[in-house]
């Protein structure tokens with residue numbers, strides 16, 4: 019096991035790690051997650067996107083209109099400024115990217131494993147945090163809201179679609195999310211490849 | 222007991238009897254295509270193929286229909302006030318109806334013209350004339366709103382208007398009623414002595430913005446100028462105006478103006494006219510007029526202007542020619558190639574067609590001139606004639622073209638549309654119209670590239686066509702499919718006001734360009750309130766400005782205090798940024814003001830003088846949300 023941790027990455031795998039680092043830079047420029055909403059009076063749909071540092075509407079007006087809809091049920095207004103995670107998420111991403119570049123200087127399999135652990139932690143914490151926000155938005159409603167339906171909560175789905183009153187909300191990873199996921203897959207592949215290489219070296 | 226044979230006889234008798242009224246009915250709908258219903262059916266959620274813009278005649282408005290379904294989408298107020306949305310009432314739009322005669326909130330709107338680029342419809346603007354108080358309007362097809370109205374001075378009865386040149390460089394406007402120019406109190410019989418004049422006005426359309434201005438006017442003999450159409454391609458430089466009453470009768474025109482065998486189509490070289498203006502051949506002439514312009518989401522600005530550049534035909538040789546045309550020509554239509562100028566001699570038994578190339582060939586040859594009227598050479602009828610459609614119908618008026626070499630002429634007296642072939646002048650089809658058809662319109666039919674397919678006939682009388690609704694019956698338009706060899710009647714539909722003339726445009730030219738909302742951040746209205754936090758009441762002496770916001774489902778501020786006699790301006794901004802979410806605004810019992818419909822991101826102002834003490838509710842009139850009914854508040858007026 020120790021041997022594997024300190025095994026130097028193959029040239030190909032080093033290049034792949036560099037690729038992962040560069041790939042991750044893209045996440046600054048594209049949304050990570052997307053929530054779409056459709057209702058009879060919104061045949062064209064409304065969309066919301068979560069970026070590494072902000073929340074926006076799919077069109078310049080969508081977020082405003084989602085908030086307008088939400089105000090009937092007493093949901094808090096969704097604005098980037100009220101979500102502190104968006105302030106430090108860019109640094110977490112930077113940490114992952116820098117990790118990839120450091121691996122170029124210290125090209126050991128252990129670094130790749132560290133990367134996997136980091137990505138998994140970021141992913142799980144991120145998803146949990148996202149769920150927590152959704153829970154809070156959906157449950158902590160203004161008691162003075164115009165529409166109050168006994169026992170009704172409006173927590174959007176973490177993944178997939180859900181019908182709430184007359185609205186169907188769908189939640190899926192966007193391009194940035196897919197990049198994060200495929201980075202993890204690439205790192206796991208590198209680990210598998212290095213393990214295979216070690217075996218053949220022994221033989 | 223009846224014998225079997227008797228039963229058959231009786232049955233046959235009933236069948237025959239039943240056939241008699243059926244035959245009568247059959248004649249009235251003989252040309253209806255058998256599958257017409259499916260051809261005009263547009264399923265729920267599906268969209269029409271064509272936009273039809275119909276003028277409202279004496280309603281002073283323009284209506285928008287979908288073709289082939291004939292569904293009415295919208296009424297665009299142009300020269301008339303419109304209580305539905307406050308047009309002509311509120312502080313933003315009331316100046317649109319200002320004229321030198323004061324506020325004139327009505328007109329008689331006959332002709333719709335579509336803007337063109339290279340002779341093809343470009344879907345940017347529609348233009349509409351006001352016949353009564355001479356004006357000309359520009360309607361923007363992004364917002365389907367009236368954006369500009371220009372008054373035409375030194376004219377009376379702006380009927381031959383607004384006809385556009387091939388690239389919408391200019392719109393033409395000519396006098397229907399000749400009058401003393403400038404106006405003066407003269408005896409009416411001086412008309413017969415040449416004391417009355419007509420004018421042809423060139424209205425310049427600014428290429429990118431569409432802004433209107435008067436380039437120049439030409440003083441023409443005092444006839445009644447009726448209609449116009451401008452040339453295309455080779456005849457690009459020319460516009461053609463029909464005229465009647467070249468007799469210059471001033472009483473009982475029915476007889477007096479129908480004496481001569483031929484009146485005229487006036488051929489006007491507008492490029493030459495502009496040249497003469499640039500050479501300084503015009504002179505400064507009086508004439509007061511106003512220009513009303515409403516910039517997007519801003520109050521209309523009404524500007525008083527004075528004086529035009531006037532040109533006399535004799536100072537600009539080569540600019541104008543008269544082409545004799547039988548008998549009291551009404552329509553003057555130029556075919557898609559620009560070669561044929563078709564006259565609609567409303568009392569004539571032929572449809573005369575002038576050839577543009579012949580006209581160019583002979584126009585300056587003395588032997589082809591019969592005389593000259595006030596500096597305008599009169600060409601000989603035969604010299605410019607391309608041909609005549611013999612005995613087409615009674616009362617031919619207007620002609621449109623399908624781009625396949627066929628022309629369609631409406632016939633008022635015999636209530637029909639005749640289809641005939643350009644070049645051979647033979648009639649190929651008679652299409653009955655119900656009843657008394659004036660103009661007709663083909664999709665793109667007055668452009669260089671007709672899209673053909675649909676033709677509508679615009680009828681004045683409906684008599685037995687619809688359920689009776691008292692004495693005033695609707696007027697109607699009739700839809701024909703002209704895409705195959707034989708034109709077929711598909712449907713007819715009642716219209717708003719008189720469907721005087723129309724322009725039809727393929728939907729794809731317009732539908733994706735229409736505006737959905739006014740972006741709040743671009744709202745430059747001087748009284749805009751862009752967020753609820755800025756909603757406020759500002760008192761300035763006896764005047765109060767209320768900077769109000771409207772959003773689903775409340776106004777802010779929502780409680781207002783005023784004193785009797787105080788003037789309140791409600792500047793209401795709709796904060797919505799969502800398609801199809803206007804809010805309304807109305808105050809109970811407000812005199813001189815109806816309703817406001819405020820589009821998303823728009824600001825409009827409602828002026829209200831606080832009446833006697835009491836509580837006055839105000840509320841949203843456009844059903845905007847589930848809590849629309851709660852969108853209501855109060856004004857308290859104290860002594």
Ligand SMILES: [Cu+2]
Nearest residue numbers: 804841845852
């Ligand atoms: Cu409302």
